[in-house]
Amino acid sequence: MALSCLTRALRSLTLSQPALLSSQVNKYSFPFASTVNLQPSELCISFFVCKAPVAQLKLGTLVPSTVSQCRGFLTTASLKQNRTYWKQMDKYTTRPMGMKKTGGRDHTGKIRTRGIGGGHKQRYRWVDFQRLRYEPNKEGQPFEEKVVQVRYDPCRSADIALIAGGNRKRWIIATEKMQAGDIIKTSGVIGRMAVSANEGDAYPLGALPVGTLVNNLEIQPGKGSQFIRAAGTTGVLLRKVNGTAIVQLPSKQQVQVLETCMVTVGRVSNIDHNKRIIGKAGRNRWLGIRPSSGLWKRKGGWAGRKIKPLPQMKSYINLPLISAN
């Protein structure tokens, strides 16, 4: 069986091909085989290593040529096991999905982020961050939705709320005083007068009065909220400048975004999240946090309190460039 695999593999190797470079490139027909392991299992065929043939160009620079081809093939069972198939759903669903933990590993299989691994199994609840999502036949009109349930989400620090409106249900990030049975409003209209918003409602930034506490900020209209989503966080709408609005994020950084970006009013739920006491190492392990190295290491320039001026205001409005041409 291994012999048949080997012959199959050899048959698939292509012969010489004309290169893209000049005709002075030499042609090499056969790759060099360094090791061939004939093992009983089909999956353990080792890789054919090609020694790169070297071609001489005009100026004498040694450049490997693209000539000899070798189709690569797998040496391990399957690298597909770290594909994120569970994330590839097209249709929105409120049903919680089984999740695959990565352990801090990236697509190559190596650890990219240390200290992540283990922890309780979690099911992912697909949160709809684009609050202003109209139903198929009801574009353009402000709509209301009813909060059915507010519950804990293992995948984030904030609580999530199941809201139902019209013919659909979806999960959103719950705000501080949201309870089952509340009616929350979503509107995309910017009027001349600022709206007196209730907590949990979603409006564009241009429709809110200056000084409102906001969360779930969109930086590009229609993209979905990317900022201020963690437990207990809130941003402040500082000022509105012709067509744009400036919001202060929880890190005191200020951002300038278009006034049509949607935002939710209020503080994110679970405000005592930062006051919790872990209590023991085991609880951290339940959360999927692996221990850091126990060795004493001299701290570098990163440690200690830093007092710096605030970074400049970041602007996310794509103004047309004034080119000198």
Place this chain on the structure above:
Amino acid sequence: MIPEATHYLKATVSLFSPNVFLNASKLSAQGAPSSLQTRRNLRVSHCLAANVSHPKKQREKVEIPGLKMVTYGDRMHYIPGLAKPVYSPWKMSFKDPRLYRSPPAQEMALYKDKPCYVFNQRTSILEGVRQAAWLTKTHLSPGLLPHLVSLAAKPENQLPNQDERVQNAIKHARFWDTTEPRPRKEKYSKTLLLNLLHLCASLQPSHPAVGRRILAENYSLAATWKRGEDLFQIRGRNGLLHCSMDPLPRICGEQEVLETSDRVLESFCPVSPTIDLQQVSVYKEEMNYTGFRGEYPYPHAHTLYFLETSDPNCQLRPEQFRAKMIMFTFGNALARAHKLYGTQPQSLLERPITVQAVGTNGRIFQFLVFQLNTTDLSGDDGIKNQAWLDEDVELYDFAKVRPFIKRKEVKVPAGLAGYKPETFSKFLTLYLHGAA
């Protein structure tokens, strides 16, 4: 930098870029990608690199009418520069049922633009009983009517040794019916229901009308009706049906039926009443089917018995379970009404159709009596149907295989505890209704 050096540096860069490899692969006759480096190259083919493969952006194919594309189809092999030939999809000359692929929804014969909302036995509607009442245009009253309950108080409507026999039935279902330590919930709830039905049927010598009934299981129900602008259907198989040769008498008098037109249905804005219902575009209009064909000797639905399913995907909460009871009872009544009086909506039926339902999970019972007064369901006003719902009636408190001991004290002893005789009398009343 020296221009020639930059030129050759660029050439070097282009050599090592992945595009070169891909170009080489496109040009090669066999399409094999190349790999030059001595180490394993993760950019060689997409099955080696376990990236999440992004869908390739296809170039838009522009169709210019009148312009004939020169394809390499005649030449029988790929030629760079010529267009890819487009062939019509091949179809087999004969029909093979194993290889049949159903057409997309838009091409099916029964496709309609207007969607229909279907309620099936796995549907779990958000608002529960209120939504079911709106969908069926029903006025819901809590508790059973007193004249029904008083029916059970009469001595001729009671079993000899009733309490003892019912307790034996419960013990059989909960303790004795298995070789394992304790029977599973689906098993004991079904056994209990069948035991209680058997006890009720033992009254046949004194109530001969009981013999004119039959139990039917797993029959398919279909009923269609219009509510406002939307079309609704009930489809599905529900559990056990007691059907009889004689219809049930009406529960409510004419006066109360006319009074229901003053009541207002509960609305639950902003949630739409069609939430959680299955939306289908391929359906048969005017689909009304009682579950039995032709002249069936037991055409009148008497009582439906609902059990909780063991399917983990559709676990119904008590509220949703009661909603399912209401919907299926209504479906049976409506299918019968359509058969008797035709499918044209009628605002007042001269003989309202009464159907009963009992739902249980093995310990807690829900009793429902439904009276269909009207088939004109399109508007929210007018005469409404009526339903009387008795929720969460316990038959017994505990049936423990092993005693519940806390801190060396027996809190709940083993065996049957807290038996309530009224529940069985209600069950018996609903059974004998129409026969006594």
